[in-house]
Amino acid sequence: MDSMRQKREKKAESFGVQRFSWHVIFRKKRTIAGAVIILCFVFTALFAPVLAPHDPLLVDIVNKLQGPSPAYPFGTDQLGRCILSRLIWGSRYSLFYSSLVLVITVAVGVPVGMLSGYMGGKVDSLLMRIIDIFMALPSFIVALAIAGTLGASGRNLVLAMSLVYWADYARLSRTLTLQIKEQNYMMALKASGCSGVSIVFRHVLKNIAPSVVALATMDIGTIILSIAGFSFIGLGVQAPAPEWGIMLSDSKQFIQTCPRLMFFPGLTIVLIVLAFNLLGEGIQDENETE
Amino acid sequence: MKSDILLETKQLKKYYGTVHAVDGVSLSIQKGQSLGLIGESGSGKSTFGKLVTKLEKPSGGEIRFLGRSVENIPERKFRPLRKEIQIVFQSSGDVFDPCYTVGDSIREGLHNYTDLSPAEIEDYLDETFERVGLNPALKNRAAKQLSGGQCQRANIARALILHPQLIVCDEPVSSLDYSIRKQMLNLLNKIQEQEGITYLFITHDLSNVPYVCKAVAIMYHGRIVEYLDHTDNLGENVMHPYSRLLFESVPVPDPRKRTINRELPERVQGENLQKGCPFRGECPIQEEICAETMPLLSEEATGHKVACHCLHKANM
Ligand SMILES: Nc1ncnc2c1ncn2[C@@H]1O[C@H](COP(=O)(O)OP(=O)(O)OP(=O)(O)O)[C@@H](O)[C@H]1O
Numbered sequence A: 001m002d003s004m005r006q007k008r009e010k011k012a013e014s015f016g017v018q019r020f021s022w023h024v025i026f027r028k029k030r031t032i033a034g035a036v037i038i039l040c041f042v043f044t045a046l047f048a049p050v051l052a053p054h055d056p057l058l059v060d061i062v063n064k065l066q067g068p069s070p071a072y073p074f075g076t077d078q079l080g081r082c083i084l085s086r087l088i089w090g091s092r093y094s095l096f097y098s099s100l101v102l103v104i105t106v107a108v109g110v111p112v113g114m115l116s117g118y119m120g121g122k123v124d125s126l127l128m129r130i131i132d133i134f135m136a137l138p139s140f141i142v143a144l145a146i147a148g149t150l151g152a153s154g155r156n157l158v159l160a161m162s163l164v165y166w167a168d169y170a171r172l173s174r175t176l177t178l179q180i181k182e183q184n185y186m187m188a189l190k191a192s193g194c195s196g197v198s199i200v201f202r203h204v205l206k207n208i209a210p211s212v213v214a215l216a217t218m219d220i221g222t223i224i225l226s227i228a229g230f231s232f233i234g235l236g237v238q239a240p241a242p243e244w245g246i247m248l249s250d251s252k253q254f255i256q257t258c259p260r261l262m263f264f265p266g267l268t269i270v271l272i273v274l275a276f277n278l279l280g281e282g283i284q285d286e287n288e289t290e
Numbered sequence B: 001m002k003s004d005i006l007l008e009t010k011q012l013k014k015y016y017g018t019v020h021a022v023d024g025v026s027l028s029i030q031k032g033q034s035l036g037l038i039g040e041s042g043s044g045k046s047t048f049g050k051l052v053t054k055l056e057k058p059s060g061g062e063i064r065f066l067g068r069s070v071e072n073i074p075e076r077k078f079r080p081l082r083k084e085i086q087i088v089f090q091s092s093g094d095v096f097d098p099c100y101t102v103g104d105s106i107r108e109g110l111h112n113y114t115d116l117s118p119a120e121i122e123d124y125l126d127e128t129f130e131r132v133g134l135n136p137a138l139k140n141r142a143a144k145q146l147s148g149g150q151c152q153r154a155n156i157a158r159a160l161i162l163h164p165q166l167i168v169c170d171e172p173v174s175s176l177d178y179s180i181r182k183q184m185l186n187l188l189n190k191i192q193e194q195e196g197i198t199y200l201f202i203t204h205d206l207s208n209v210p211y212v213c214k215a216v217a218i219m220y221h222g223r224i225v226e227y228l229d230h231t232d233n234l235g236e237n238v239m240h241p242y243s244r245l246l247f248e249s250v251p252v253p254d255p256r257k258r259t260i261n262r263e264l265p266e267r268v269q270g271e272n273l274q275k276g277c278p279f280r281g282e283c284p285i286q287e288e289i290c291a292e293t294m295p296l297l298s299e300e301a302t303g304h305k306v307a308c309h310c311l312h313k314a315n316m
């Protein structure tokens, strides 16, 4: 488990104080491609009820395991449900839960990290110790423990992942805050009579925001993958919800007879993770680390 | 006349680990009597400036500002006093938050200390920009889009906008080229005359001092080695061997008048600095006592204090 922790620490520390402006990010075609794919997924998720040709939960046993047809473009699954409709509705789970994890981790991790870095001293030692404990937690064990005690559900999976990931953001924010605290403009702000709260939330926050965004875009692919993975093994979203991981899990027994069942959700997951990685790398490339 | 003292330090100290950046400095600045603080690089001038503005925590000693003892009061209590003591930092470019425009950074002080309306703030900001010779349109730029001279003016504008009684000017002109230096010094002088602002003027360039200051203190290795409450004919009046050396090393425009600088002797370093006179390594007139006891400031003439054991030799 130590290597995992070291990897995460390294990741958090490889991010310096970064600056980028939004229009330069989209200079490269790859980045634009990533962003376009993500936008398509967001659009799909928002308009799922309109876009999906069928009810994703509608069981129609008579029609099971049909090949692609005009009515069912990707065919039907073992219960006769429309695969395309399930994939379309499934984008809601992936995007919603992964955004939720990100929002929670950033909202908790960044203030804790800034506080720790800015206050220094005893507060810092205490918070750092807590952060270190969470850095050492493997997400799998936490997910298992939470599913075991609180039950397996999408909501509890979000809780489990947030519990693990916030520490990355806390650590990153702390490191960056320590760097920024040494800058001369911090002293100048103090000389102008700014309070600690104003310095942290108006100046430090604005300076570390680009790095946090960069880390978040790098992380979101992993989070989407984890949500699908945990749902696949039954620790996350539960059937019959049309979640991509569950779709994969359901199609395990048909891997030989009907590989299509596994192919489409698999491809969808690969596509969205790829898109987020393209965007994340694009942002990384345009970053000027100080 | 006691009430005229703006700032007074007693045995002020700042140690960074084993480095004694400021080591027992006692100075006072009177209203209208700008003080020049001179010393070579690393002598602790900037550290002293940050100590008196409470941007660094002293390791020991006292600071009285406007009659109040401030060395131990918490930031929350000191904040109202900050309005009266502002600082122009030595480096100018990196003292503005790169995420905001220069104007935003300067407005910050007004937001904190006044309750002017946004329109009044804008007017006042423009007026202050003009006062320091900056085009008000530059307020919407980031600091890195300004030239060094513009940045320095913006820096002065930030200190000025709160109408403080005392401004610590840390090498306000040394980052500028010669043609602008004179302008900036004129500007500082004008401000001090028109608005009754007093400076603690930190510099290593002696030629600026008589121009702006009414008193001068010379610092060596965290200590004041000489203090004069007048600045006429500084070059002739200074007595401490270090001060004399400083004046000799000011480049003389006429090459024939330059004295050839003697080789730099071994400097006193490390542990030995804490015992005896820190300058003895370079001192041309030292005696045995210099290695044993630290010379203290003593009044040699009215308003003229020197810390040297061997003055009788120096002025032969
Ligand atoms: N934050 C710090 N941490 C450790 N040492 C420091 C720190 N700030 C200053 N010092 C040390 O204190 C001494 C005095 O530094 P200071 O900046 O006050 O010098 P200075 O007289 O302003 O020099 P200059 O003319 O180059 O600006 C130097 O030896 C410096 O290395």
Ligand SMILES: [Mg+2]
Residues within 6 Å of the ligand: B045, B046, B047, B090, B170
């Ligand atoms: Mg300095």
